[in-house]
Amino acid sequence: MTYLPVLVAFVKALIMISVVMGMAAYAVLAERKIAGWIQGRHGPNRTLLPLLGHIPILGRILTRIGIFQPVADGLKFIFKEDPVPGHVNLLYYFLAPCVAFIPAMTTMVVLPFGEMDGAPLVLANIDIGMLFILAVSSLGVYGIILAGWAANSKYPFLGGIRASAQMISYELAMGLSILPAFLWANAPGTETGLSLFNVVQSQDTVWLVFWQPLSALIFLVALFAETNRLPFDMPEAETELVSGYHTEYGSMKFGLFFVGEYTHIVIGSGVLVILYFGGWNFLPGFASPWPEGWLGGVFSTLWFLGKVLTVVFFFIWIRWTLPRFRYDQVMRLGWTVLLPLALANLILNAILIALFENWIV
Amino acid sequence: MEDILFYLFSAAVLLSAFFVVVSRNPVNGAMFLIVAFVGIAALFVMLESYFLAVIQTLVYAGAVVVLFLFIIMLLDVEGSGKIRPKAISVVAAGLAFALLALGVVGLFASGRAGPEPELPLQTAASLSRHFGYELFTKYMLPFQLIGFLLLAAMVGVIYISKKEPSPTTETPSQD
Numbered sequence: 001m002t003y004l005p006v007l008v009a010f011v012k013a014l015i016m017i018s019v020v021m022g023m024a025a026y027a028v029l030a031e032r033k034i035a036g037w038i039q040g041r042h043g044p045n046r047t048l049l050p051l052l053g054h055i056p057i058l059g060r061i062l063t064r065i066g067i068f069q070p071v072a073d074g075l076k077f078i079f080k081e082d083p084v085p086g087h088v089n090l091l092y093y094f095l096a097p098c099v100a101f102i103p104a105m106t107t108m109v110v111l112p113f114g115e116m117d118g119a120p121l122v123l124a125n126i127d128i129g130m131l132f133i134l135a136v137s138s139l140g141v142y143g144i145i146l147a148g149w150a151a152n153s154k155y156p157f158l159g160g161i162r163a164s165a166q167m168i169s170y171e172l173a174m175g176l177s178i179l180p181a182f183l184w185a186n187a188p189g190t191e192t193g194l195s196l197f198n199v200v201q202s203q204d205t206v207w208l209v210f211w212q213p214l215s216a217l218i219f220l221v222a223l224f225a226e227t228n229r230l231p232f233d234m235p236e237a238e239t240e241l242v243s244g245y246h247t248e249y250g251s252m253k254f255g256l257f258f259v260g261e262y263t264h265i266v267i268g269s270g271v272l273v274i275l276y277f278g279g280w281n282f283l284p285g286f287a288s289p290w291p292e293g294w295l296g297g298v299f300s301t302l303w304f305l306g307k308v309l310t311v312v313f314f315f316i317w318i319r320w321t322l323p324r325f326r327y328d329q330v331m332r333l334g335w336t337v338l339l340p341l342a343l344a345n346l347i348l349n350a351i352l353i354a355l356f357e358n359w360i361v
Numbered sequence: 362m363e364d365i366l367f368y369l370f371s372a373a374v375l376l377s378a379f380f381v382v383v384s385r386n387p388v389n390g391a392m393f394l395i396v397a398f399v400g401i402a403a404l405f406v407m408l409e410s411y412f413l414a415v416i417q418t419l420v421y422a423g424a425v426v427v428l429f430l431f432i433i434m435l436l437d438v439e440g441s442g443k444i445r446p447k448a449i450s451v452v453a454a455g456l457a458f459a460l461l462a463l464g465v466v467g468l469f470a471s472g473r474a475g476p477e478p479e480l481p482l483q484t485a486a487s488l489s490r491h492f493g494y495e496l497f498t499k500y501m502l503p504f505q506l507i508g509f510l511l512l513a514a515m516v517g518v519i520y521i522s523k524k525e526p527s528p529t530t531e532t533p534s535q536d
Binding site: 128138194 | 395411412416423427428430431490
């Protein structure tokens with residue numbers, strides 16, 4: 001029965017994919033609900049599922065908060081007409097949504113989301129998890145570039161070009177902002193390495209954001225730029241570029257871009273929480289009160305999910321609060337502010353750690 | 362199983378590298394280049410050199426080819442017709458290939474290309490530490506030399522791209 005481990009891994013992966021996809025779908029709902037709340041309106045509140053929606057009081061409440069809306073959205077994506085413009089490069093036109101979607105989903109493999117008896121709850125606990133996430137998510141930019149290029153029309157092309165320039169620029173700042181965190185976490189005598197699980201375990205009393213507020217800020221800004229979220233949504237700025245690189249896409253092909261983007265946000269929030277906000281550790285200064293055994297696994301996972309959802313809420317909140325940057329401002333911020341700041345922060349931390357190790361301890 | 366995977370990935374790398382050279386459309390070429398780089402990363406994984414595999418993907422597939430595509434799209438190079446190479450390029454290519462072939466044959470003939478004895482197993486954290494330590498101590502000279510090479514290439518690129526601006530045309534803004 002050598003197939004059993006494969007089967008178990010398969011089922012685990014399916015569960016993880018369902019949870020992340022579900023979170024992405026409901027992040028869309030949250031986006032619309034919070035947008036409505038910020039703008040003083042209701043948001044989606046009328047989608048009704050036949051049986052569930054007719055439960056006396058509960059059904060009415062669920063309908064009001066739009067809990068069935070993602071189902072309708074998903075069905076709409078699948079059943080809409082799927083037009084293919086005549087002037088596109090067919091191969092890359094069909095390849096691009098997949099290339100945008102697959103890396104976004106792949107990064108979840110190494111994302112730990114809880115602990116049970118000191119072991120991580122994760123699909124694959126590899127020791128260079130952080131690098132894996134950076135590497136795979138850096139492949140996601142091809143989906144956007146190819147979409148812009150294959151559509152063979154002006155606005156998508158500009159969107160694709162902007163996206164590639166923006167993602168390359170902010171990837172540097174993001175990579176540099178992560179390094180100080182790992183420098184801190186790799187104190188002498190520890191074997192943290194580049195493992196995401198060990199980084200969380202090293203924050204069991206004090207979260208890294210208190211040691212590294214600047215790194216956390218740079219990482220957050222770069223994350224907004226990498227996920228193309230609103231102060232940085234140059235690639236699809238609808239007032240300038242119709243809807244940027246996915247202008248020529250309809251139905252499920254657009255859906256793949258859309259779900260990929262929200263998956264990226266969910267996973268990115270997860271990485272932010274893991275690196276700087278203590279992962280599944282309880283509040284700073286308190287030891288985690290999670291009990292032993294599977295109950296502890298459940299509690300730590302729920303606590304982690306709660307933190308991730310808070311960050312997702314922050315993403316949405318920013319989107320409906322700040323106006324968009326101009327493109328030259330985005331580039332200037334990336335290259336002349338964030339990158340030097342991240343470099344200086346790295347060097348400063350390296351010097352501080354060297355001083356600390358050589359003279360104080 | 363591992364043998365099959367090795368041949369699969371090697372074939373993918375070689376085939377896509379071949380298509381990089383022969384494809385007329387530069388975007389196709391860049392895409393095949395990505396496949397080649399990811400295939401090489403897969404070969405690194407099979408050697409249990411995960412760090413190199415990830416760096417290979419991150420730097421080459423994730424950043425360098427993005428820049429290639431960026432340039433291809435900005436310059437809007439359409440599938441150019443048959444390019445007639447200059448005589449000096451043919452000679453240089455032939456010479457480079459001969460040197461490479463000579464090097465490979467020499468390496469195999471010297472008998473130092475065989476499999477290394479098994480190295481002691483290390484945990485990955487100490488492995489990446491070991492990696493950095495070796496790079497900055499034992500292999501410091503090659504490391505610095507490569508750095509100089511890159512710097513020279515960078516200075517060259519800046520020099521070429523900053524051709525003296527003619528006083529009549531306005532220089533483009535830096536953004």
